[in-house]
Amino acid sequence: MVLELLEGVPVDQLIALSCQALSIPAAVIFYHYLSPKTTSTTTRHAVAAILGIIFFTLLYGYESVHIWLMSVTGYVVIRFLPAGQRGWVSFAACVLHVLGVHLHTYIFHYMQFRVDVTHSLMPLAIKVSCTAFSLDDNLKRDEDLTKNQRKYKLKDVPTLFEYMSYCFCFLGALFGPSYHYSDYQKFIRGDQYKSKWPAGRAFKMLFASVICLLTHYILAEKFSAEYNLDPYVMSAPFLWRHVILWITMFLARCKYYFGWISSEAICYLCGLGYASHTGDDWPSTAVNPLGIEFATSLKMFSDNWNIFITQWLHFCVYERVKRYRVLCVFVFSATWHGFYPGYLMMFMPLAACIMCGRKLRKTLRPVFQGSESSRLVYDVITWIATTTVIAFNSCAFELKAWDLIYPLQRSFYFWPHVVVAILVVFLPSGSGRKVEKQKEVYTKNNNNNGGFIHQNGHSHNGHSLHAG
Numbered sequence: 001m002v003l004e005l006l007e008g009v010p011v012d013q014l015i016a017l018s019c020q021a022l023s024i025p026a027a028v029i030f031y032h033y034l035s036p037k038t039t040s041t042t043t044r045h046a047v048a049a050i051l052g053i054i055f056f057t058l059l060y061g062y063e064s065v066h067i068w069l070m071s072v073t074g075y076v077v078i079r080f081l082p083a084g085q086r087g088w089v090s091f092a093a094c095v096l097h098v099l100g101v102h103l104h105t106y107i108f109h110y111m112q113f114r115v116d117v118t119h120s121l122m123p124l125a126i127k128v129s130c131t132a133f134s135l136d137d138n139l140k141r142d143e144d145l146t147k148n149q150r151k152y153k154l155k156d157v158p159t160l161f162e163y164m165s166y167c168f169c170f171l172g173a174l175f176g177p178s179y180h181y182s183d184y185q186k187f188i189r190g191d192q193y194k195s196k197w198p199a200g201r202a203f204k205m206l207f208a209s210v211i212c213l214l215t216h217y218i219l220a221e222k223f224s225a226e227y228n229l230d231p232y233v234m235s236a237p238f239l240w241r242h243v244i245l246w247i248t249m250f251l252a253r254c255k256y257y258f259g260w261i262s263s264e265a266i267c268y269l270c271g272l273g274y275a276s277h278t279g280d281d282w283p284s285t286a287v288n289p290l291g292i293e294f295a296t297s298l299k300m301f302s303d304n305w306n307i308f309i310t311q312w313l314h315f316c317v318y319e320r321v322k323r324y325r326v327l328c329v330f331v332f333s334a335t336w337h338g339f340y341p342g343y344l345m346m347f348m349p350l351a352a353c354i355m356c357g358r359k360l361r362k363t364l365r366p367v368f369q370g371s372e373s374s375r376l377v378y379d380v381i382t383w384i385a386t387t388t389v390i391a392f393n394s395c396a397f398e399l400k401a402w403d404l405i406y407p408l409q410r411s412f413y414f415w416p417h418v419v420v421a422i423l424v425v426f427l428p429s430g431s432g433r434k435v436e437k438q439k440e441v442y443t444k445n446n447n448n449n450g451g452f453i454h455q456n457g458h459s460h461n462g463h464s465l466h467a468g
Contacts, residue, residue, distance in 0.1 A: 075163050288304035
């Protein structure tokens with residue numbers, strides 16, 4: 001059965017899976033035989049970078065030049081640009097670079113699913129831009145910074161050797177997660193090194209990721225997003241079609257679960273990801289599948305989906321723009337993924353859904369707080385609503401093309417969009433005072449939860465940022 005599955009897997013995906021598999025023994029060896037207690041930081045820097053370069057070259061071939069280009073450009077910016085300008089210049093350069101590669105893919109590989117260099121450029125862009133912003137944050141007064149900015153600000157520009165090691169490190173090189181330069185330095189120096197190796201948790205995560213991978217390859221090909229356009233499905237009862245849509249979108253998410261969970265597990269095997277403030281806790285920083293599949297709000301969904309991207313958007317966009325923060329995040333999330341219409345058709349409606357969710361929670365939630373049974377009813381209703389909205393919008397992300405998305409959503413009469421629009425218009429808004437209070441609570445909670453990526457990997461933002 002395994003051989004039959006492998007025969008149908010494209011070569012680029014087989015290479016990606018092989019690199020991910022090779023990262024497991026590499027991480028184990030790095031943790032046990034290149035311990036910071038017995039190995040110099042120079043050696044640890046060099047080995048981490050060399051392994052990353054090997055994986056990049058095996059997987060992307062000549063396309064790996066983009067990894068070099070973004071890394072070198074990022075270093076030139078932080079080394080030679082005036083202080084105070086490095087953050088946004090680096091951010092813009094990274095985003096434009098990624099979009100340029102997306103445009104090339106859109107033109108020359110239209111509607112082809114392939115493991116291209118953007119899979120690694122996007123996590124790298126997070127590293128490069130966060131480092132630049134962290135250097136600029138050192139110029140500001142502490143009272144003008146958020147707790148995250150104070151925590152991750154950098155006083156000195158890294159050496160070229162250290163910076164390139166950070167960019168090319170094999171941990172999270174293929175699918176993420178990303179991490180701050182200061183956290184990487186702590187990892188290299190061994191500041192967070194513990195004799196208790198988190199192998200138990202890591203191998204459980206690897207097992208779960210393999211289940212997700214097998215589920216994807218066994219079922220997702222037959223029950224892909226395009227299956228919803230099959231004439232047999234299109235003629236099925238209306239409610240049954242929603243069930244089919246939910247199932248196909250769950251199967252589509254399994255490939256992301258595999259990549260993120262396995263990458264996070266490999267980081268743990270190597271010793272990267274330890275949260276020193278929580279004892280032996282190794283917090284999730286990439287994705288929380290149960291939190292996603294049983295989300296009772298879009299906030300809960302976005303808090304648990306693609307966590308390291310969400311935290312990056314908060315650190316580089318939400319905390320630094322003055323107006324229309326949530327809208328800026330969603331617009332950027334849509335453009336960040338590429339030029340297919342499906343990306344805009346997913347993220348832009350979700351911004352309205354977030355607004356609707358806030359109003360519904362304020363209006364309806366107090367009605368259901370009288371007893372345990374009524375709260376359970378509320379949770380079930382909101383879970384169904386969240387699942388339906390996510391499935392309806394995420395099908396656009398998977399289908400990508402307008403000529404596929406429009407017929408499918410039209411067959412549902414666009415009813416989720418219509419309902420959300422009506423509720424946004426006619427439901428009363430929350431008071432500004434209450435919103436400000438929620439923001440204060442978020443900031444307090446968020447600042448007290450340090451961790452691997454920006455915080456502990458879970459956003460508690462009342463504005464709920466979402467990235468794909």
